[in-house]
Amino acid sequence: MNRHRLDFAIVGAGMVGMAQTALLAVRHPGMRLALLESAPETAPKPAQHYESRVVALTQASRELLEEVGAWGEIAAARACPYVEMRVWDADGTGSVRFTSRDVQLPNLGHIVENTVIVNALRSRLEALPNVELVNGFCLESWWRDCGLWHLQSRGDQVNALEGLREQPEIVRTRLLVGADGVRSRVRDLLHIRCQDTDYHQTALVCVARCEKPHRHTAWQCFLKTGPLAFLPLAGLGDDNHCAVVWSADNELARELLMLDDRAFALNLEKTFESRLGKVESVTERLSFPLRARHAERYQGPGAVLVGDAAHSIHPLAGQGVNLGLQDVRVLGDEIDRALSRGLEPAHPSVLARYERRRRGDNAATLKAMSAFKSLFGAGQLHWRWLRNTGLNMVDASPMLKKRIILRAMAV
Numbered sequence: 001m002n003r004h005r006l007d008f009a010i011v012g013a014g015m016v017g018m019a020q021t022a023l024l025a026v027r028h029p030g031m032r033l034a035l036l037e038s039a040p041e042t043a044p045k046p047a048q049h050y051e052s053r054v055v056a057l058t059q060a061s062r063e064l065l066e067e068v069g070a071w072g073e074i075a076a077a078r079a080c081p082y083v084e085m086r087v088w089d090a091d092g093t094g095s096v097r098f099t100s101r102d103v104q105l106p107n108l109g110h111i112v113e114n115t116v117i118v119n120a121l122r123s124r125l126e127a128l129p130n131v132e133l134v135n136g137f138c139l140e141s142w143w144r145d146c147g148l149w150h151l152q153s154r155g156d157q158v159n160a161l162e163g164l165r166e167q168p169e170i171v172r173t174r175l176l177v178g179a180d181g182v183r184s185r186v187r188d189l190l191h192i193r194c195q196d197t198d199y200h201q202t203a204l205v206c207v208a209r210c211e212k213p214h215r216h217t218a219w220q221c222f223l224k225t226g227p228l229a230f231l232p233l234a235g236l237g238d239d240n241h242c243a244v245v246w247s248a249d250n251e252l253a254r255e256l257l258m259l260d261d262r263a264f265a266l267n268l269e270k271t272f273e274s275r276l277g278k279v280e281s282v283t284e285r286l287s288f289p290l291r292a293r294h295a296e297r298y299q300g301p302g303a304v305l306v307g308d309a310a311h312s313i314h315p316l317a318g319q320g321v322n323l324g325l326q327d328v329r330v331l332g333d334e335i336d337r338a339l340s341r342g343l344e345p346a347h348p349s350v351l352a353r354y355e356r357r358r359r360g361d362n363a364a365t366l367k368a369m370s371a372f373k374s375l376f377g378a379g380q381l382h383w384r385w386l387r388n389t390g391l392n393m394v395d396a397s398p399m400l401k402k403r404i405i406l407r408a409m410a411v
C-alpha cells in the first residue's frame, strides 16, 4: 500500500488500536488506513494453554467487537460468560451478589484472554483490503505539513537479513490516532501532560486451577491491602480454571512474588477463604505496577488519543479496556457525523466533540476507582462500618443493584 497519503494512521496495535482500525476500515471501505506497531510481527499464540492476562468485557464492548466482525472468532475460541458477581469485604460482614437475573439479561459480561481478542482482531484486519498492518514501526518523531502528519519511525533497526541499518520509514496521514498505551509517544509529541497517581500497588496475575467449578461467577474479595479477584475461564475440559488478579500493596506483592508456587497457592486459597475449595495449581505469576493516569487533553492538531494513551485506571472494576473501546466507538461516530456534514475527520471541532463526549465518563470512572481503593484500604472503624453497611444496603436494594449493573455494563 502507498503510505504517502493515508486517511487514518493508528499508532499501537493493542486491543484498542486494533479495534479502532477495524471500526474505521469497516465503516469507510473507500478510505486507506495503516496500523503502526513497534513490536515485531508475532505468530498468533496457540489456544491449548490459558493466558493469564484477561479482561472482563461488557455488553457494550461485545457489541463493538460484533460490529467489526471479530466477536464470532472470539466466542468460538474462548470467552466465558459470567452470570453472577460476588463482592465481599474480607474485614467485615458486608457482601453483595449481582446476578444477570437482576437485569433480565443472559449474562453480566464475558471474561476473555487478551490474546484471544488480539488474535481475532488481527485476523479480521488481515481480511480488510483497505488496511495495512505495519510491524516494527516505532513512532519516534513527526512534523506537519499541508494538513498531513509525517510520522517517522526510529531508524535504528538493523535489517536481520542484510545486517544493514534501515532508513527510518515515513508514513503520511490526515488523521493520527494515538493508541500507544500508557507511555504514549503520541501524547508526548503533542506535549500533553498527564495527571498521574501512584496507587502504590502491584497487580499479580496468573491462572489457578481450583477444586470446585467456578459456576460462571466472578468473585472479588476486598482486603485492606487491595482487591483479589477470581474470574471464571471457559473451556479446556472443565470449569475449574480462574484468572486471578491480585492487586496488593507493593511490599506484600514483592513477598507474594518471592513465594514458590505451592506456598503461593496456599496463600491464595487462604486469602480467598477457600470459596472454590483448594487451589490445586497456579501458572507463572506476572506483575504490573498500578497507576492512574489521565491526559490533560485528548487531542491536538490532526491527532487524537484513545484507550490507555488517554487514561489508565485501577483494574479493580475491570473497566480499562471497556473505556478504551467506548473511546473507539465515540471517535468512530464523530468521524461519521463529520463526513456526513462534509467536514474533514481531523477538523478541530470533530476532535473536540470526541473529547467532550468521553472525558466526563473516563474522569468519573477514574474518580470512582480511586475512591473505592481508599475506602477499602481504610482500617478505621467508621470506614469499615460505612463500607460494610454500604455493601449490605446495595445487596438489599434490587433497584440500586440494577442501576449499578447497567452503569458498569455501559448499556
Ligand SMILES: Cc1cc2nc3c(=O)[nH]c(=O)nc-3n(C[C@H](O)[C@H](O)[C@H](O)COP(=O)(O)OP(=O)(O)OC[C@H]3O[C@@H](n4cnc5c(N)ncnc54)[C@H](O)[C@@H]3O)c2cc1C
Pocket (backbone or CB within 6 Å): 011, 012, 013, 014, 015, 016, 017, 036, 037, 038, 039, 054, 055, 056, 057, 137, 138, 139, 140, 179, 180, 181, 182, 183, 184, 185, 203, 204, 205, 245, 288, 306, 307, 308, 309, 315, 317, 318, 319, 320, 321, 322, 323, 324
Ligand atoms: C492486571 C490488569 C488487569 C486488567 N483487567 C482488566 C479488565 O478486567 N477489564 C478491562 O476492561 N481492562 C482491564 N485492564 C486494563 C486493560 O488491560 C488495558 O486498559 C488495555 O490493555 C489497554 O489497551 P490499549 O490498546 O489502550 O494499550 P496497550 O495494550 O498498552 O497497547 C499499546 C500498543 O502500542 C504499542 N506502542 C507503544 N509505543 C509505540 C510507538 N512509539 N510506536 C508504535 N507502537 C507503539 C505497544 O507495543 C502496544 O502494542 C487490566 C489491566 C491490568 C494491568
